[in-house]
Each structure stands twice: as structure tokens, then as C-alpha cells.
Amino acid sequence: MEGRALPITRADVGCWIIKCNPATGTDYFGTLDRMPSTGVSPTDLHPDSWCLSARSRRRTLVREGDLVALWVTGPKYPGIYEYGWVTGVRPDEPAAGPEFGGGKDAVPDKLHYQAIRLGRAGHIARSLVQATPELAACEQLRAPMMSNPSYLTDDETRGLAQLIAARQSAEQLRAARWDTLL
Numbered sequence: 001m002e003g004r005a006l007p008i009t010r011a012d013v014g015c016w017i018i019k020c021n022p023a024t025g026t027d028y029f030g031t032l033d034r035m036p037s038t039g040v041s042p043t044d045l046h047p048d049s050w051c052l053s054a055r056s057r058r059r060t061l062v063r064e065g066d067l068v069a070l071w072v073t074g075p076k077y078p079g080i081y082e083y084g085w086v087t088g089v090r091p092d093e094p095a096a097g098p099e100f101g102g103g104k105d106a107v108p109d110k111l112h113y114q115a116i117r118l119g120r121a122g123h124i125a126r127s128l129v130q131a132t133p134e135l136a137a138c139e140q141l142r143a144p145m146m147s148n149p150s151y152l153t154d155d156e157t158r159g160l161a162q163l164i165a166a167r168q169s170a171e172q173l174r175a176a177r178w179d180t181l182l
Helices: 028-038 126-131 154-165 170-175
Strands: 015-020 045-051 067-072 079-091 109-117 150-152
Touching (some): 045 079, 067 109, 079 154, 126 154, 150 154
Parallel strands (some): 015 067
Antiparallel strands (some): 015 150, 045 109
């Protein structure tokens, strides 16, 4: 199995989609709600990180500088909430739990990135993604349970950039390195 070809190559990827399910993991909406009290503007560029599936070979394709978007999934308000670029991929700290099997190969990589949050009011809702011709057949809609990361093609990424540009300033798009797609 080790020599088997990957189903996608770097040439297929316009941006990576990392996923969060607030019902089973990080309370993303709670974090958004606490932001005003922390003095962090929701529209400022911010550093963050997210675990990639330890079983996904795709994590080996992710490179510094690649574009990335955060998809928050689940029954309430699914869609794109952040957009930016990858600053690095490094192994996460080993977790003490049976789900990782105790072996070092099972430790997930952590994708580090800089991003701008779209927030609750500005996020790109799943229904809008479904209604956008460039995005209607994207992997996130076809196979929403795929492991982290999923991806968008170049054309799909340009379609997403158009949706983001309708909500964000040219300065924000430039800061997040998405301005070259327009």
C-alpha cells in the first residue's frame, strides 16, 4: 500500500479545506462569541492551527504558502468561516488516547495558518456554495465526511474567492493572499 499513487496531486489543488465540527470538537462558535472580550477583531489576520487526519495521505501534499479555508460543519450554519494561507505543517503533540494507537505514525500533523475570519454574519453558507456553479460539484459537497483536509480545484477556489470578495475588502483579500484569484 505504501507505493500506491495518491488519488489527487498538488496540481489538482487550488486551496485546502480544513474542517471543524463544533458538535464533536472545538467550540468554534463559542470562540467567535468570546472574541470581543479578548480585544481581537474578527476581521484581523490571525494565526491558528488545525489537526489533519493522521490517516490521510493528503497531509503530505500540503505546503507552506498554499491557500486554505476553514469549513465549519454540522447541522447549524455550515460553511466557510475563514480564509488564508498555510504557514507550516508540523506533527502535533502525541495524544494519550486509544484513538491514536500509541504509535508515532498515528500522531496527526497540525496545519498552521494565517487567516481572516468571516464571522457568523459573513460566512459563506453551504446553501450558497451549493447554488454557485463553480462550487456546486466540489468535494466538500460530494463527500462531506472526507478526512481533513479536503480541497477545492483552481476553478472552485476562484469561485470561492468571488464569494469572499463580495463580503470582504480588497485589503483583507490581499492580507489573506487571496487577491490574486480575482
